[in-house]
Amino acid sequence: MKVIVPVKRVVDYNVKVRVKADGSGIETANVKMSMNPFDEIAVEEALRLREAGAAEEVIAVSVGTSACQETLRTALAMGVDRAILVETAEETQPLGVAKALRAVVEREAARLVVLGKQAIDDDCNQTGQMLAGLLGWGQGTFASKISVSSGTVVVTRETDAGLETVELALPVILTADLRLNEPRYASLPNIMKAKKKPLTVVTASDLGVDMAPRLQTLKVTEPPRRGGGVKVADVAALVDKLKTEARVI
Numbered sequence: 001m002k003v004i005v006p007v008k009r010v011v012d013y014n015v016k017v018r019v020k021a022d023g024s025g026i027e028t029a030n031v032k033m034s035m036n037p038f039d040e041i042a043v044e045e046a047l048r049l050r051e052a053g054a055a056e057e058v059i060a061v062s063v064g065t066s067a068c069q070e071t072l073r074t075a076l077a078m079g080v081d082r083a084i085l086v087e088t089a090e091e092t093q094p095l096g097v098a099k100a101l102r103a104v105v106e107r108e109a110a111r112l113v114v115l116g117k118q119a120i121d122d123d124c125n126q127t128g129q130m131l132a133g134l135l136g137w138g139q140g141t142f143a144s145k146i147s148v149s150s151g152t153v154v155v156t157r158e159t160d161a162g163l164e165t166v167e168l169a170l171p172v173i174l175t176a177d178l179r180l181n182e183p184r185y186a187s188l189p190n191i192m193k194a195k196k197k198p199l200t201v202v203t204a205s206d207l208g209v210d211m212a213p214r215l216q217t218l219k220v221t222e223p224p225r226r227g228g229g230v231k232v233a234d235v236a237a238l239v240d241k242l243k244t245e246a247r248v249i
């Protein structure tokens with residue numbers, strides 16, 4: 001079975017994001033970019049499935065500009081077998097990405113796709129669900145445990161109401177939650193080996209996919225600054241403030 005892992009290049013989670021002066025978006029010039037952290041978890045899970053014999057090949061796919069090749073090399077260094085860049089100059093949005101991924105899944109005849117549950121830049125949490133809808137496949141989102149056995153996948157899902165366990169028939173779309181696993185680091189020899197692993201570039205138009213944005217960003221603004229705190233003299237004063245000012249108790 002082939003497993004596809006979509007990986008997105010995003011602003012590194014350690015970077016304090018700054019809004020552009022004209023409010024049109026966030027500053028990305030000279031900013032450290034990395035693989036979306038949930039996608040690292042998805043890569044790790046796919047590698048564990050291959051190591052356990054449940055998958056034969058793991059393919060990382062990124063949709064975006066040629067800079068995404070760096071993210072794909074990171075996935076290759078972690079251990080994926082090969083990588084595909086769907087190159088587009090358009091701003092990537094969940095529906096366009098899902099359409100591009102559907103085309104790759106169909107070309108590769110993959111039976112399992114493991115995505116991150118959300119990208120930390122847009123926080124959309126939509127791509128996996130849209131891809132499942134486009135392909136007509138079952139979906140196990142927010143997975144914190146996955147086990148694959150002949151033809152079925154049992155997924156424990158993290159929901160607001162607690163843990164839910166579902167059994168799905170392959171082919172399946174999964175999205176990785178934080179507690180699914182702890183991703184491995186790429187070792188230096190593997191980083192060197194990754195340079196020689198195959199990375200194919202196709203354009204969105206080669207795949208016949210319309211990537212035109214459907215959403216328009218009207219304005220991006222900084223969250224309001226936090227006001228300064230105050231020191232209280234004793235517990236009684238604190239309780240009084242919580243009761244009369246904050247009105248939380």
Ligand code: AMP
Nearest residue numbers: 006007063115116118119124125126127
């Ligand atoms: P989102 O719906 O934008 O929150 O993204 C959810 C997941 O979809 C991410 O964790 C990735 O696995 C995948 N994804 C989103 N955008 C891209 C992209 N441009 N290239 C590859 N994968 C993506």
